[in-house]
Amino acid sequence: MAFSQGKPIDLNPKDTVEYKQSYGLRLGVDLSRIITGALDDNYQGIEFVADYRLTQNLYLAAELGSEEKTRQEDLYNFTTSGNYIKLGINKNNYANWYGEQNLIYMGARLGFSTFENTLNNYQYFDTNRYWNPDDFANGSDTSENFSGLSTTWIEALFGTKFEIFSNIYLGASVRLGLILTQKEDERFPNLWVPGFNKVTWDSNFGVGYNYSISYFLPLYKKKNKAKKKIENSNEPVGPPKPKERL
Numbered sequence: 001m002a003f004s005q006g007k008p009i010d011l012n013p014k015d016t017v018e019y020k021q022s023y024g025l026r027l028g029v030d031l032s033r034i035i036t037g038a039l040d041d042n043y044q045g046i047e048f049v050a051d052y053r054l055t056q057n058l059y060l061a062a063e064l065g066s067e068e069k070t071r072q073e074d075l076y077n078f079t080t081s082g083n084y085i086k087l088g089i090n091k092n093n094y095a096n097w098y099g100e101q102n103l104i105y106m107g108a109r110l111g112f113s114t115f116e117n118t119l120n121n122y123q124y125f126d127t128n129r130y131w132n133p134d135d136f137a138n139g140s141d142t143s144e145n146f147s148g149l150s151t152t153w154i155e156a157l158f159g160t161k162f163e164i165f166s167n168i169y170l171g172a173s174v175r176l177g178l179i180l181t182q183k184e185d186e187r188f189p190n191l192w193v194p195g196f197n198k199v200t201w202d203s204n205f206g207v208g209y210n211y212s213i214s215y216f217l218p219l220y221k222k223k224n225k226a227k228k229k230i231e232n233s234n235e236p237v238g239p240p241k242p243k244e245r246l
Contacts, residue, residue: 196208
């Protein structure tokens with residue numbers, strides 16, 4: 001004699017493994033400013049970058065830097081030096097495989113910079129070139145300092161960050177900024193702002209970019225929320241019933 005016990009077969013088994021994504025802090029440095037400083041004697045600068053993952057696709061981001069640049073214009077030579085900070089968010093639009101932290105993102109920043117200008121020398125503009133046919137008349141070679149300057153701006157950006165080695169990311173971004181407020185000296189306007197770049201006479205817009213390398217420090221893991229909940233059905237799953245003949 002033999003005994004057997006029947007058990008219904010589950011045709012829709014549930015996945016009991018929880019897949020979790022890493023959340024943490026990513027810290028790095030801007031390579032473009034270091035390379036520019038090494039190639040250009042009239043520039044020195046450094047920028048630290050960071051982002052912190054808040055949700056599945058939203059990141060809190062910041063940049064902190066210092067720059068000094070000397071520029072030669074037609075009639076004058078000046079040096080601008082100061083510090084800046086940018087705070088904002090990044091929205092990731094890239095669908096990662098499980099375990100990846102790559103980004104193709106759009107973002108926004110609020111930037112603030114404090115700096116000073118030094119007028120190194122200048123020449124007089126003169127339409128009568130009789131006494132100086134090859135150049136303008138000398139004005140002064142004595143430097144003059146204008147301190148206590150500041151600028152506030154917003155910027156929109158598009159960028160990417162991809163993992164090249166374990167937890168090491170290479171990134172790049174392009175930015176379009178708009179000056180909101182600025183404090184400048186009446187005798188010498190702000191022509192270049194640390195963190196914002198060149199300022200033109202007839203526009204408050206500016207452009208910028210960066211190339212960064214950063215390290216991701218995972219702090220904890222969290223399960224991503226499902227985009228759509230599928231309700232279970234008590235009806236047995238099987239082949240469709242054949243149609244009855246008329």
